[in-house]
Amino acid sequence: MSVNSRVMIVDDDENLCRTLSLILKRKGYDVTVAHSGPEAIGHIREQTFDMIFMDIKMPGMDGVEALEEIRKIRADAAVTMMTAYAVDGLVEKALYIGAQGVLYKPVDLIKVMSTIDNVSRKPEGLNILVVDDDPGTAITLKNILARQGHAVSTASSGEEAIRMAQQQTPEIALIDMKLPGINGLEAYLAMKKDHPGMTAIMMTGYRQEMTTMLETALDADAYTVMYKPLEMGALLKIMNELSMKKTGMNFAG
Helix, strand or coil: CCCCCEEEEECCCHHHHHHHHHHHHHCCCEEEEECCHHHHHHHHHHCCCCEEEEECCCCCCCHHHHHHHHHHHCCCCCEEEEECCCCHHHHHHHHHCCCCEEEECCCCHHHHHHHHHHHCCCCCCCEEEEECCCHHHHHHHHHHHHHCCCEEEEECCHHHHHHHHHHCCCCEEEEECCCCCCCHHHHHHHHHHHCCCCEEEEEECCCCCCHHHHHHHHHCCCCEEEECCCCHHHHHHHHHHHHHHHHCCCCCC
């Protein structure tokens, strides 16, 4: 993103706003500060911003509620959430309604700069297959990832995933380890045999029980393991890295 791009920082922490604003202004950005959701919405009604950094936990209207209102005014607004708390439900909701990602406090300034820069270099979407027999998890992942620009299909069993992969090879497969019929490891190994270029992310809510199978999956070149309940910010960071890799971009953060 070029200098003079407009950035808004929304946080009730005046010290954080002052620090980020000073640093970004020195980098040449046009920075607006808001200390509440309603104040941010007021600015949105008056002008557009290339990037908005929004704290989740604020008094009165929280960041997710503010994001919902911003989406009604500027559906394409690029918003990254910030939080210092374990608020997985709010993070998931923010991502579901279109937040670009999440930064955790204390905020890493390199990641802030990288987030701003990457907005103007939006990577290509990925062809993703979610394999999970829990309909709630599958639908949530599909909706969140689709809102990030990815093409997402779902399968509720390993056998179904193998059949779907034969019809259209996924670039990324998110595979739950506990599935009806063949398990996630068996599904991954079968898919990997037919599609060696596929990247797999294994998922499980049974860390101890699945240790041996997870190690086998990693030895067979699975990209990583994520434990349930999934941390959506971390998942989107991985997807962004893979998207950048696909398009040959450099990723910092």
